[in-house]
Amino acid sequence: MxxxxxxxxxxxxxxxxxxxxxxxxxxxxxxxxxxxxxxxxxxxxxxxxxxxxxxxxxxxxxxxxxxxxxxxxxxxxxxxxxxxxxxxxxxxxxxxxxxxxxxxxxxxxxxxxxxxxxxxxxxxxxxxxxxxxxxxxPDILAVATQYVASAHYADAADYNDFLGISNRGVKPRKDRFGDVDSAGFVRLVYGYRMGYPIGDNGLPRTPPEMPKAPLGAAIADNAVGQPQTRYLAQPGDLLLFSTDGNKGTVDHVGIYLGVDDAGQQRFIASRGTPNGPSFGDSSGRSVLDDDGPYAAGLWGIRRL
Structure with missing residues (x-):
């Protein structure tokens, strides 16, 4: 009992x-x-x-x-x-x-x-x-939040650009030093910092590749327009978004943090506004339960 x-x-x-x-x-x-x-x-x-x-x-x-x-x-x-x-x-x-x-x-x-x-x-x-x-x-949540206000966003900037190190033969670009895009941020946190595989059998380089990659457990797929999907998220999950209106294309990725002090489900991601990793409210609130672009564009959930 x-x-x-x-x-x-x-x-x-x-x-x-x-x-x-x-x-x-x-x-x-x-x-x-x-x-x-x-x-x-x-x-x-x-x-x-x-x-x-x-x-x-x-x-x-x-x-x-x-x-x-x-x-x-x-x-x-x-x-x-x-x-x-x-x-x-x-x-x-x-x-x-x-x-x-x-x-x-x-x-x-x-x-x-x-x-x-x-x-x-x-x-x-x-x-x-x-x-x-x-x-x-520091666990995954603590590591992710360490980059709030300490990194900047640049399109096509991977974690090796942010760190200024070579990655599997790919040299960092000097004009991207300190910058990281949404997929690069996930690879920085989960891959470089926490040791999750990166590449062919792990975290791919871009958001559109992530639904096709062998990433842990697929908690939800192709779920745009299904608001109940958000209830399946647990802290640390990768959230895949389709924010451009094209339901078949994932164009953004973040890490689910949990419920904030207002009772809303909040995530952290790197994006152009507010220029870097954030779980803030610039250019759309970083929540899954309002009428903004991220809540409406939640495509799927991966648990690594």
Whole structure:
């Protein structure tokens, strides 16, 4: 009965978007993301003796991990490495572009391999979960928000242009130093910083290529005009947009953060206005639940 109640609760949380993300000042993220060693040590000691239970959920197929008090501590989606973990609450802000704050106790990390039903029985799972639950280094959400107000937008600028480094034989362009477009930003965060594959079997170079690439789990496809699709997003998901009115072409990509302090679903992306990575309100609000171009143009969701 406990597991049935937990499953109902989890389904409600995920489908309603009630898993709230708390955001911090971008320049302060590394400091806020750290806990002192004593806190981490206590957490790890507690986790090592935890009797976890596992609940299978549908839409998409995934496994919820509960502790002995039936509290949700992790969510794994079949076919994806992206894992949402429970941790201390944080706050991220983009004060130059919006007054909105996103507050979350969700921490998003990459598991060493794609999830599948029953993977909790494999040898890698328990050590990785316990380490990840105690890890306070910057996660995917913290890394993404570190570039708010510290990077600029330029069309066709990849992460190697932003960093000024060569990438697989491709030299950076001096006139693009410090610049990154929407796909380049995703590749910077997930690929360069977090180690997700880039290229033929990973994150492609442009938004139009992303629906065709073997990227984790396809949570939704070709969903323009279907507003209910937004309820499927969880923190860390890639959001694919078709903003030019052509429903068959993906032309923009962002990373879903969670629900802001006004109750709206907010994402971060690099775009021309406001000139770089932002979850602000310039040139269209960065939300999935208004009447703006991004809410109307949500094409699909990928969970890496």
């Amino acid at each position: 406990k597991h049935i109640r937990a499953a109902v609760l989890l389904t409600t949380l995920v489908t309603s978007g009630a898993a709230v993300v708390h955001l911090a000042q971008a320049e302060d993220v590394p400091t806020r993301a750290r806990d002192n060693g004593a806190v981490v040590a206590i957490a790890q000691a507690r986790q090592s003796s935890t009797n976890y239970s596992f609940v299978r959920l549908d839409g998409p197929a995934r496994t919820a991990v509960l502790d002995e008090h039936a509290r949700l501590v992790a969510m794994f989606t079949d076919g994806a490495r992206t894992t949402v973990l429970s941790g201390p609450s944080r706050t991220f802000a983009d004060p130059q572009r919006t007054s909105a704050l996103v507050t979350t106790s969700n921490w998003v990390r990459l598991a060493p391999q794609a999830w599948k039903s029953g993977a909790e029985k494999e040898s890698w799972f328990r050590p990785w979960l316990e380490q990840a639950l105690g890890d306070r280094s």
